[in-house]
Amino acid sequence: MCYHTSTPSKKALREAFPKYHVDWDGNLYSPDEEYYHVSGFTRPWLPTTVNGKPDDIGLSRWKLLPFWVKSESEAAKYANTLNAESESIFQKASYKDYIGKYRGLLYVNGFYEPHKVAGQKDTENYYLYLPNKEIFTIGIVYSPWEDKETGNRYNTFSVITTAANEQLEEIHNEKKRMPLIVPPDKRDDWLAAKDPIEIKELMQPWDGEFLTHRTARVTAMKGDTNYPEIQNEI
Template sequence: MCYYISLLSEAQELEEFFDATYQGEPYHKEFRINGFANPKIPVILDREPNHIIPAQWGFLPSWAKDREFAKKTLNARMEEVHDKPTFKNSVSNRCLIPVNGFHEWKHLDSKGKQKDNYLIKIKNQNIFTIGGLYNIWTDPSTDQELLTVTIGTTDANPLMAEIHNTKKRMPILLSKHNQYTWLDDVPVEYFLYPEYDPELEAENLTNTEGAATLF
């Protein structure tokens, strides 16, 4: 799964990379962003590819009673979205989530008491995107509208299976040359491993030698 992303790029850098304009309140910038805090992160919607706007990480379907539900929907298993009540009405609501990387932990023992933290990126790209789904949720208590998003996930490729060695999942990682294909409503199956297998690199941030190592 993917519950921690890394994003330190300023809005101007994102604007230059995507040739788009940032609009709205500031988004969360941090080396390790905790999704369970439901932070505001920048996104590009399929209907507005020339704009970057903030959205809440944590998807809220129209029938959600309150915002607490968003802690359960940071990720969406893309193999199941057509059948899941939470996501099935939003499969065509595609968005790009810009990041500098994402964090995952490798379990070094059976109980997960010892772990190594890895920062994973698309090779040779400081900025890339994660494929997501979105919904505009209306708070029933205030009638306030809120843009909410989830990160799409798939089975892990060999590198990610080695790192995420419990669940063996990874997010839908999109390079600059194919990111807008995700917005074109191409069937999600096209982006699932092994049909789609991006070239990744992973940095071990917690190895015992105190220096970074790369996969």
């Protein structure tokens, strides 16, 4: 779950978060300046704040790579670390060395989830978002990773997931999970927390509610899906 999302432009982030320094290499981000739909399986670079630079919004690459992954060629073979379950994040080898000190925020304006319909082979897809496509933040765990073949260094991350709230239980009705939503009044706490108990307390299902509508089945699409109409209701 939470493999498909939409993310805002640099301009939108600067307007929404004027106190932050927003900057990144435009060649790494969406050629359309924002993502209307992007899949984690493409390992995109997305806008994040990490607690090592709490006043900056830059780019990190989706799919956390632990220190024992030595190169991009090796990373392609590595198991799926797009999502990290909050309940086991302090135990699993891929995350336990990072969750205590490397956390961050992923900036999105919506995400897509599959919905299972009884008696129907294919799932339906739903887009979830806030009024006026307001930017919101998802909690991430990240690894400051170095490619040993090239010497390149950058942050790689996993989206943290929790048990679904009541709304997501109905929509994402097979796995019943949702991304860790970090509301505005908890962002600083999430970045600054050091005690495992405090971190665990912050990883709770969001008690708010999204706007939502059915969309094209993006979770099964191939080719270009990064265009505004992909978010249209069907």
